[in-house]
Amino acid sequence: MATGEIQSQEYQQRRWLNIRKVLERSGPFCHPDFEPSAEILDFLMNSCKILIVGAGGLGCELLKDLALMGFKKIHIIDMDTIELSNLNRQFLFRKTDIGLSKAKCAVEFVNKRIPGCEAIAHHCAIQDMDDGFYRQFHIVVCGLDSIIARRWLNGMLMSLLQYNDDRSLDQSSVIPLVDGGTEGFKGNARVILPGMSACIECTLDFYPPQKTFPLCTIANTPRLPEHCVEYVKVIQWAKENPWGESTVLDGDNPQHVAWVYEKAQERAMKHGIANVTYRLTQGVLKNIIPAVASTNAAIAAACATEVFKLASSCCANMNNYMVFNMAEGVYTYTFNAEKRPDCVACSNTTRVMEIEANATLQTIYDKLCDDVAFAMKRPGITTVINGRNKTLYISSIKSIEEKTRDNLKKRITEIGLYNGAEILVADVTTPSTVTIKLKFSENYDVDMSR
Amino acid sequence: MASPSPKSPEQSEKTKQYDRQLRLWGDHGQLALENGHICLINANALGTEILKSIVLPGVGAVTIVDDNIVTDEDIGSNFFLEHSSKGLNRAEETIRLLLELNDAVRGHTVHDPPDQILQENPDFFKTFSVVIATHLSEKTIKDLSQHLWDINIPFILCKSVGFLGLFRIQVKEHPIIETHPENEQVDLRLDIPFPALSEYLNNIDINTLDLKDHGQIPWIVIIYKAIEKWQLSNHNRWPMSRKEKNDVKDIIQSFIRKDENEIPINEENFEEALRAVNTAMVPTFLPVKIQELLYSNSATHLTKDSCPFWIMCSALRTFIEAEGKGKLPLRGVLPDMTTTTDHYVKLQNIYRTQAALEAEIVYRKVQSIVSQLQCDTISEADVKLFCRHSHDLHLIKGSSICLEYQLGTPTASYIARHLEEPDVMMVHYILLRAADMFRSEHCRAPGEWEPEGDISKLKTCVSKILSDVSSSPFPKDDHIHEMCRYGGAEIHSISAFIGGCVAHEAIKIITKQYKPVNNTFIYDGASTNTATFTF
Numbered sequence: 001m002a003t004g005e006i007q008s009q010e011y012q013q014r015r016w017l018n019i020r021k022v023l024e025r026s027g028p029f030c031h032p033d034f035e036p037s038a039e040i041l042d043f044l045m046n047s048c049k050i051l052i053v054g055a056g057g058l059g060c061e062l063l064k065d066l067a068l069m070g071f072k073k074i075h076i077i078d079m080d081t082i083e084l085s086n087l088n089r090q091f092l093f094r095k096t097d098i099g100l101s102k103a104k105c106a107v108e109f110v111n112k113r114i115p116g117c118e119a120i121a122h123h124c125a126i127q128d129m130d131d132g133f134y135r136q137f138h139i140v141v142c143g144l145d146s147i148i149a150r151r152w153l154n155g156m157l158m159s160l161l162q163y164n165d166d167r168s169l170d171q172s173s174v175i176p177l178v179d180g181g182t183e184g185f186k187g188n189a190r191v192i193l194p195g196m197s198a199c200i201e202c203t204l205d206f207y208p209p210q211k212t213f214p215l216c217t218i219a220n221t222p223r224l225p226e227h228c229v230e231y232v233k234v235i236q237w238a239k240e241n242p243w244g245e246s247t248v249l250d251g252d253n254p255q256h257v258a259w260v261y262e263k264a265q266e267r268a269m270k271h272g273i274a275n276v277t278y279r280l281t282q283g284v285l286k287n288i289i290p291a292v293a294s295t296n297a298a299i300a301a302a303c304a305t306e307v308f309k310l311a312s313s314c315c316a317n318m319n320n321y322m323v324f325n326m327a328e329g330v331y332t333y334t335f336n337a338e339k340r341p342d343c344v345a346c347s348n349t350t351r352v353m354e355i356e357a358n359a360t361l362q363t364i365y366d367k368l369c370d371d372v373a374f375a376m377k378r379p380g381i382t383t384v385i386n387g388r389n390k391t392l393y394i395s396s397i398k399s400i401e402e403k404t405r406d407n408l409k410k411r412i413t414e415i416g417l418y419n420g421a422e423i424l425v426a427d428v429t430t431p432s433t434v435t436i437k438l439k440f441s442e443n444y445d446v447d448m449s450r
Numbered sequence: 451m452a453s454p455s456p457k458s459p460e461q462s463e464k465t466k467q468y469d470r471q472l473r474l475w476g477d478h479g480q481l482a483l484e485n486g487h488i489c490l491i492n493a494n495a496l497g498t499e500i501l502k503s504i505v506l507p508g509v510g511a512v513t514i515v516d517d518n519i520v521t522d523e524d525i526g527s528n529f530f531l532e533h534s535s536k537g538l539n540r541a542e543e544t545i546r547l548l549l550e551l552n553d554a555v556r557g558h559t560v561h562d563p564p565d566q567i568l569q570e571n572p573d574f575f576k577t578f579s580v581v582i583a584t585h586l587s588e589k590t591i592k593d594l595s596q597h598l599w600d601i602n603i604p605f606i607l608c609k610s611v612g613f614l615g616l617f618r619i620q621v622k623e624h625p626i627i628e629t630h631p632e633n634e635q636v637d638l639r640l641d642i643p644f645p646a647l648s649e650y651l652n653n654i655d656i657n658t659l660d661l662k663d664h665g666q667i668p669w670i671v672i673i674y675k676a677i678e679k680w681q682l683s684n685h686n687r688w689p690m691s692r693k694e695k696n697d698v699k700d701i702i703q704s705f706i707r708k709d710e711n712e713i714p715i716n717e718e719n720f721e722e723a724l725r726a727v728n729t730a731m732v733p734t735f736l737p738v739k740i741q742e743l744l745y746s747n748s749a750t751h752l753t754k755d756s757c758p759f760w761i762m763c764s765a766l767r768t769f770i771e772a773e774g775k776g777k778l779p780l781r782g783v784l785p786d787m788t789t790t791t792d793h794y795v796k797l798q799n800i801y802r803t804q805a806a807l808e809a810e811i812v813y814r815k816v817q818s819i820v821s822q823l824q825c826d827t828i829s830e831a832d833v834k835l836f837c838r839h840s841h842d843l844h845l846i847k848g849s850s851i852c853l854e855y856q857l858g859t860p861t862a863s864y865i866a867r868h869l870e871e872p873d874v875m876m877v878h879y880i881l882l883r884a885a886d887m888f889r890s891e892h893c894r895a896p897g898e899w900e901p902e903g904d905i906s907k908l909k910t911c912v913s914k915i916l917s918d919v920s921s922s923p924f925p926k927d928d929h930i931h932e933m934c935r936y937g938g939a940e941i942h943s944i945s946a947f948i949g950g951c952v953a954h955e956a957i958k959i960i961t962k963q964y965k966p967v968n969n970t971f972i973y974d975g976a977s978t979n980t981a982t983f984t985f
Contacts, residue, residue: 015526018939022612025901027935028928029976061946064529068495068942085469088507091551115533184474185954185964221666223794224786254461272795278461283473290473293503294957297950304943305613305975315613318978327630329967330951332980 016041019070022314034313044070045116048311051137052076053126053153055102057291058143058180060092061300063110066141067117069308075137077122077129078103083252089293126153127431134175135160141178141307143300145289147207148377148429150179154192154200155430158345161195167348169195176310180303184290185327187299190337191306191317194346198320198337201345205372206337210287225276228264229284236263251286260285299324344374345430350422350437357440361392361415362408364438368425376427383423385416392423412438464508464554471507479628479961480508484554486960487511489575491564491583491594492518493544495940496610498530499949500582501548504956511556512548513578516541517563527942568593572601580604580956588886595620595851604959607851608952611885611895612936613976614878615948618985619955619969623748624846625759627839628963635841637781640674641688641733644780646800651675656705661715664707668789668797669723673730676701676723688733699727719788726785734777736770743845744770752819758828762836763843765815769808779808779837809837846968854883854985855918861985862919868983869921875972875981877924881933882972884911895938904934944975 013020023040030036050071052062055078066074080102082093092109093102103121111117122129126149134140134156144150154177162173177192179200188206192199217223218230237249242259250256261281268276282288302322309317321337324330344351353367361381368379380394392415393407394400407415417423419440424433465472472480486509490497493516501512518524520535520543528544535543541559549557560567560574564586567574575581581603583594591607598605598620605620643651651674656667676698680689689698702723706714743749748756749763756764770776782805784798813833820827836843853861868876888896888904888911896908908930913923924930951971958966970983 011522014522017523018527018941021897021935021937021939022941025897025935025937027932029932065943065946068527068529084463084466087552088468088471091502091506094550113529113532217788221788221790221794223789223791271791272799273791279469279472282469288470288473291470292474292954293506294950294954297499297503297953298947299950301943301946301950302975302978304946305941305978308941308943315976322978326951326954326964327632328965329982330955330971330980331982332978334978 016070019308023312029315031313031316034315040312040314041070044308044311045072047073048139049073049075049137050307050311051134051140053140053142053149054078054144055090055106055121056080056086056143056145057089057182057293057296058300058303059102060090060106061297062141062143062180062304063092063106063119065301065304066307067110067114067119069304071307071311072116072118074117074119075122076103076107076119077124077126078106079123079125089291089296091293126156131156131160137175139176139178139307139310141180141303143180143303145181150181151200151204151429152431153177155345155432157192157194158199158201159432161346161348163348169348178303178306178310180299182291182295182299185292185295185325187295187324188322189299189302189306189318189324190321191310192320195348196339198339199343199346202340202343203321203337204375222267222271222273225264225268225273225280226284228267228271228273228276229260229281231267232260232263233285236267249285251282257282257285295324295326298326340373344434344436350435352437352439354439354441355412357413357419358411360409360411364412364423365393365408368427376425376429378427380426381423382426383417383421390416392417394426468508475957475961475963479963482961483957484508484510486579487513487577488956488960489513489515489578489581491515491581492585493528493530493540494524494585494945495528495942496584496608496615496945496949497582498528498544498548499946500584500608500952500956501544502530502551503950503953505548505551505555507957508552508554509957509960511558512545513558513560514541514545515560515562515564515567516544517561527940527945529942564590564594568597572597575603576601578603579960580606582606582608582952582956584608584610588890591886592852592855599850599852605851606952606955608948609882610940610945610948611882612933612939612941613944613974614882614936615944615973615975616879616882617948617952617955617967617971618851619848619959619966620851621846621848621959621966621969624848624959624962624966625757626844626846626962626965627759627836629839629842629844630964631842634783635732636729636785637734637778637783637841638670638730639734639780640670640677640730642777643674644804646804650797650800661707665715665717665719666788666790666793667719668793669719669726669787670730670784670797672702672705672720672723673698673727676705676727677731689731690733695728695731698731699724702727722788726787736776736778737841740778740840740843743843752823754823754825756823756825758826758832761819761823761825761828762812762816762833765812765819765833766837766840768815769812773811774808778840779812780805781838781841782806783838805838806834809834812837844965846966848969849985851985857918858920864983864985865919866921869916869919873981874977875974875979876983877929878972878974879970879983880912880915881929883915884908884930885933885938887911887914889938895936897934897937899937901931901934901937905931908934941975944973947973947975 024036024038026036050066052059055076063076081099082097082102084098092106097105101123103123107119107121111119142153157175157177160173162170164170174194180189213227213230218227222228261278264276264281306318309315318334319336322332322334324332342351368374368376378395381392383390383392391404393404417438421438423436425436426433488504488509490501493514518540520531520538520540525531530544530547539561545557545559581598595605602622607618609616654671656675679701680698689695706717706720708714744763744767748760752764782802784801813830816828816833853859885896888908896904912930916923955966958964967982968984970985973980
């Protein structure tokens with residue numbers, strides 16, 4: 001077919017007839033602001049810029065869905081390359097693509113299949129892109145399997161929010177985030193309007209804590225096949241260093257997995273534990289989450305519908321969180337996840353941490369990690385004293401960790417913190433530093449004079 | 451560098467490719483899927499989206515029945531068409547692009563309309579595991595569903611119009627052994643311990659153990675001892691009421707050792723016992739649902755053609771009446787608990803051995819039935835699996851789609867009841883039916899040309915259906931208007947949502963694992979609302 005015809009007005013009219021019906025006609029259930037017109041499709045095709053985060057199970061589906069809903073200016077970002085175990089659901093990839101960039105392959109496939117689609121691939125980590133990159137999009141839709149990456153992205157979109165002089169939110173700075181996630185036959189889809197509705201950080205308690213086994217069980221009283229694999233992974237590997245001291249255990253290296261499998265079997269045999277299999281070994285080593293095409297298709301589709309609604313205003317968005325389960329029948333439940341008024345990411349207020357005046361820095365560190373409102377991984381803590389930055393504790397850089405380690409044991413008042421002092425916390429879960437104000441517990445004699 | 455690794459255990463290419471799904475339905479589920487053959491009638495966007503999620507996990511074969519010629523509109527909403535597909539047969543074009551997803555899947559096409567096949571070659575449908583159809587006319591829905599009901603082939607009817615989607619599963623009878631319940635009830639038999647368990651429990655004296663061993667007593671033992679103590683002063687009854695259970699909890703508390711200051715020592719196993727006490731005290735019983743299944747006609751009146759499920763049900767019933775003493779075979783699964791390796795492995799073996807013993811008895815009964823009936827043999831592994839899951843067996847007894855079109859049936863009053871509630875999802879069902887009726891009367895979708903003019907015509911269809919189910923007319927025309935606005939449009943993301951769901955339902959039917967929808971699912975993408983109806 002000639003390019004001329006693909007671009008012809010008449011052809012476009014025929015080709016997009018399905019979605020034109022809902023965009024160019026008014027209906028009794030439309031959003032009050034919705035004014036049907038041909039310009040909406042024109043906006044979707046020629047102006048609306050969408051970012052898809054992740055080109056895996058959800059990302060492949062999202063790219064196809066959005067391209068068939070009229071969107072053309074689609075960017076997709078993913079640092080991963082294609083593996084054989086992706087092919088049971090990531091339908092834009094073939095065996096010949098193994099080892100190539102997911103984002104690039106997905107884009108190449110969809111641009112070819114759907115002429116006119118101008119998708120652009122970014123084969124890199126989301127953290128490699130700056131706020132200028134993220135600011136260019138009208139809507140971001142996210143299909144990630146990592147909670148940390150999701151929180152980072154959420155933090156990035158929240159950091160783009162602008163506030164007017166009267167502290168009201170500048171609506172033009174809001175970039176909606178549509179987020180999907182799946183695990184086996186379960187999934188969820190949600191719509192986040194930054195600064196206006198619950199964000200990822202507001203609802204951290206939705207994520208179940210990762211299942212871990214106590215070290216003493218692994219070492220002394222193994223009962224389950226998983227305990228045997230964990231033992232080899234955590235203790236035996238470091239002891240025996242089968243490939244030399246510098247080689248870390250790699251769950252993607254079949255030889256490593258085979259070694260762990262054999263040692264775990266030996267340990268299981270010794271203790272009379274059954275059912276250590278290769279599949280189980282791999283599952284424990286890589287923390288594999290089961291995944292299937294159908295769940296990804298359904299969740300991505302629900303997200304794509306929400307992107308379409310946001311971009312066209314043709315009907316009201318989901319409010320605002322849908323859980324989905326097709327293990328028994330097909331079940332969905334949509335509810336309004338509540339925004340935390342003091343959310344560290346989206347509230348435009350300084351978060352307050354209540355703490356005993358005689359607490360140590362360790363107490364603050366533990367709170368940052370254990371309190372579900374923060375749930376940080378390796379927070380680095382600094383503060384400003386008399387206008388100068390002071391590092392209190394940073395664990396991510398070895399030399400600084402050694403220098404600041406002693407601070408953990410010290411009382412917070414010894415290292416210059418006071419009631420009302422602000423600490424600045426950096427972590428992998430957030431792109432920008434979080435400011436937290438310390439509030440000493442009531443019984444303390446408040447000294448505000450400092 | 452010389453590899454310290456032993457011979458790498460052979461993992462086939464296929465196992466690697468399907469790893470993430472094998473963790474959900476196992477190798478035996480995969481094998482069933484690979485022996486499955488799906489027939490799809492009409493490869494529109496909804497149809498190909500369904501097939502996509504069945505081809506990717508590796509179904510054996512798919513056959514597409516479609517006599518339509520590809521249009522620009524098709525290409526605009528269907529990912530498995532290319533620009534060059536225009537004017538060609540839709541089955542040919544879509545199968546070609548779908549098979550690219552998985553070279554292990556075989557594909558076939560038939561270019562005849564389904565009505566013609568029904569008339570000239572009705573046996574065509576006999577070979578399929580599931581028949582899936584989209585965008586059928588009202589007449590074909592009735593004829594095809596009746597035929598598939600008669601020849602006992604599972605059928606999934608699917609629709610996608612505007613923001614609305616629907617699928618209806620028609621199966622006569624669908625037994626499921628592996629239902630994968632989210633919370634499996636434990637089967638510990640503390641109320642009726644079998645000899646090996648009794649012996650083990652009675653050999654432990656928790657009072658004489660030193661502190662270290664005391665902290666390693668499995669919670670099963672703790673609960674058992676606590677109940678035993680409670681029974682001493684309660685005529686050997688089993689604690690049933692909330693108060694009695696709390697008494698047992700108090701006894702467990704009293705078992706916890708104290709330090710020199712009389713402060714209870716934190717013992718993890720006792721904490722676990724207190725948490726587990728409610729579920730562990732549920733007496734062993736034969737669930738009513740299972741009892742009904744085992745005494746149903748299909749299980750009590752076996753014939754040469756009875757399927758393995760009913761033969762195993764029959765064997766299970768005779769087990770329960772004899773050796774099982776009214777109870778199901780032991781599940782043989784021990785939950786994880788804080789204890790030593792020795793304790794745990796020993797206990798686990800006690801349960802596993804007993805379960806194997808009981809499954810063996812059931813297997814022998816199965817064998818004798820099989821030889822009496824002279825039917826196909828059933829493997830020991832299958833019987834073991836059946837016994838292991840006998841607490842959660844499930845049977846779906848379906849209904850024919852044709853019933854929805856008949857007057858004065860319980861289905862009609864079921865629909866009317868939901869409309870009176872009023873249940874907006876049932877309103878959507880009526881409108882999807884009305885749109886079918888409109889199409890058969892006017893040869894186009896309601897609102898296909900322009901919405902306003904068709905409102906009154908569609909309203910006539912709605913009124914007809916409502917009067918058929920003896921329901922009063924809708925107070926407002928808003929849903930009728932909305933359906934005309936859609937004009938029969940197929941929105942890709944709505945089809946993709948239904949597509950994912952239907953693919954999974956078909957896989958559930960083929961693998962006989964997980965419970966399918968019984969029997970109608972409706973999705974409204976505009977309000978993000980879903981509902982399940984059982985017609």
